[in-house]
Amino acid sequence: MQKQSWMKLKDLTPAASNSINATVILVEKGSTIEEGKEKTKTCVALVADETACVNFQMWGAECEAFHPGDIIRISKGIFCHTPKRQGHDRTHFKQTAFVFLET
Numbered sequence: 001m002q003k004q005s006w007m008k009l010k011d012l013t014p015a016a017s018n019s020i021n022a023t024v025i026l027v028e029k030g031s032t033i034e035e036g037k038e039k040t041k042t043c044v045a046l047v048a049d050e051t052a053c054v055n056f057q058m059w060g061a062e063c064e065a066f067h068p069g070d071i072i073r074i075s076k077g078i079f080c081h082t083p084k085r086q087g088h089d090r091t092h093f094k095q096t097a098f099v100f101l102e103t
Contacts, residue, residue, distance in 0.1 A: 010051035012079045020077035024049050024056070026070045032063040047072065054079075 006021050024047035032043040043063040047056040056074075058066065066072060 008051040009047075009049045009054055012052075012054065014080050015078065018076035018078055020079055021073075021075050022049065022077065023071065023073045026056075026066050026068055026072055027053060028068050029058075029063075029066070 006023060009022060009024065012020065027046040027048050029045040030043050032041050034040065035042055041060050041063050043058050045056045045058055045066070046053055048054075
């Protein structure tokens with residue numbers, strides 16, 4: 001089994017392959033919309049790590065499964081400039097909930 005390398009968001013570059021592995025926090029999430037004749041649910045979320053923030057396209061049940069403050073580990077993601085090229089075959093899961101403690 002090959003070891004996955006984890007990257008920081010500031011190091012993302014557009015690529016045609018599923019090569020992005022990153023751990024991010026979901027900062028905010030837009031409204032869920034249904035697209036196309038199949039009524040596929042999608043939403044765009046703002047995610048960040050300690051280096052940068054980017055928009056993250058969510059599909060189907062992902063739109064309801066994740067909430068602001070969740071820590072998400074993304075495996076085999078694609079970074080691109082055109083929304084329709086983003087892949088459905090990536091995997092990600094909620095790692096833990098993030099709690100901000102004000103001191």
